[in-house]
Amino acid sequence: MHPDPQSPAQRIVADLRDDIAAGRLPAGAKLPSVRDLAERYDVSRSTASKALILLRNEGLVVTRHGSGAYVREAYPIRRLGPDRYARHRWEQTGVEAFATGVPGSDSTRQQGHQTQDVSLVTADEPVAAALGVEVGSPVYERARVMTRDGIPTHTMTSYYLPAHVEGTPLVDPSPGIAGPGGGFRVLADRGLPPHEITEDIQARMPTAEETLLLDLPSGEPVVEVRRVTRTAGGQVVEYARGVHAASRFVWSYTYAIPD
Amino acid sequence: MHPDPQSPAQRIVADLRDDIAAGRLPAGAKLPSVRDLAERYDVSRSTASKALILLRNEGLVVTRHGSGAYVREAYPIRRLGPDRYARHRWEQTGVEAFATGVPGSDSTRQQGHQTQDVSLVTADEPVAAALGVEVGSPVYERARVMTRDGIPTHTMTSYYLPAHVEGTPLVDPSPGIAGPGGGFRVLADRGLPPHEITEDIQARMPTAEETLLLDLPSGEPVVEVRRVTRTAGGQVVEYARGVHAASRFVWSYTYAIPD
DNA sequence: TAGTGGTCTAGACCACTTC
């Protein structure tokens, strides 16, 4: 595989990796320039540049074109557990329950925000299977991109049966409905209160599209979450797919050991 | 970022990606050689080679040095849910319960296997915090590498308090103890039956070490799982860390929506 | 404007696989 146990590029990578691990290059610190490295290690600029690419692919370094390469900052990590779906977050009586995240309350806006895009689409295979309809059946798609401090963190796209949401504010996209939990609230109002959730979690590298949409640094994996929401009667009322920038989330589950 | 909306390398990547998505290049199919691509697209070999590297980093392609580049085969994906810890899998009366995975029963050996390495170490910060001891305290470490069909799939390293496992077969490493579930069984025998689990799940790119250990293809992320196991009384009896090749697993959790 | 990372070339050489 390698001409040497330590090829020139690998030597640079190893050295810089050590510097980062030892704290000699703390988070945010600027790395030596490509031309610097090339001279120091007596290699071509291409080789020095490749070393940075390798570090970037490991997620240790981010490069800013025209500016330099920097040790990657650790983002605050959000912990996702069942609590984020808790009933008290969406089961409220007033219409004002939807006011969270609405334009106007600037404090909440700067923290987290989401776009929303509702349309009637035809069900693909996973959606059809989850909602129990034929492939190609019409379903409502509610696509959102969540941002935090102006930076996109994840997408979440929900699918509903038309019979469940037709005529509700969910499919009549007004700005007020965009608040988190709005979906569950609407289903509950329709007599279909969500009761049980199954989440499937899987990590992979992003598609080219996702890299653009989430503005992912090269070498950042994504976590795909697929969620099926059911009523107490076992009726499926929502299927959702989300794609999360991996470095910003940890999922946490607590459960009793089954028999 | 790009000299062109579509740089030469990106054009090759896009074309090959389309061929793969459309099934013109099915899983396992051999891609055109670097020299082929260079000639077809009228680019240098370096550029054609870079295109393959990009596809590899996306996880779409694997390269075999000296042989060629191939569309990556989809591995069978194992679904991990709470059931894998189910009581009936480890709560048995005979000592022969440990026989699973023991040398001799070849059918089970070829499916899945694990190495084991037990030693007394000093607790680092996360281990100490989880087990409720001081950093630097002695704890038993039980490190395993799991393989499937001869290919490593994940590591799992458990930590125990010496008072809980001293004198048990867990820390007297004999071949027979290596069966999965052996740890829970031993704790139960000691009067500390596991009852509740908290799992934290996070994805990231592998370290250089993990890439070697798990024989990861370039561009494959890993999922790190941290597990805390408690008795019905809330006493922590095990802390474990695992690193999984992301493409081989999906985690699945079902739970009632909390209030 | 000077310095930075990113891409590309044309060619050399190496390591590995396959026949």
Place this chain on the structure above:
DNA sequence: AAGTGGTCTAGACCACTAA
């Protein structure tokens, strides 16, 4: 021996950033 991917060089040029 022929064909493959992998690495590297020396240099060119481009695009972006910051003073």
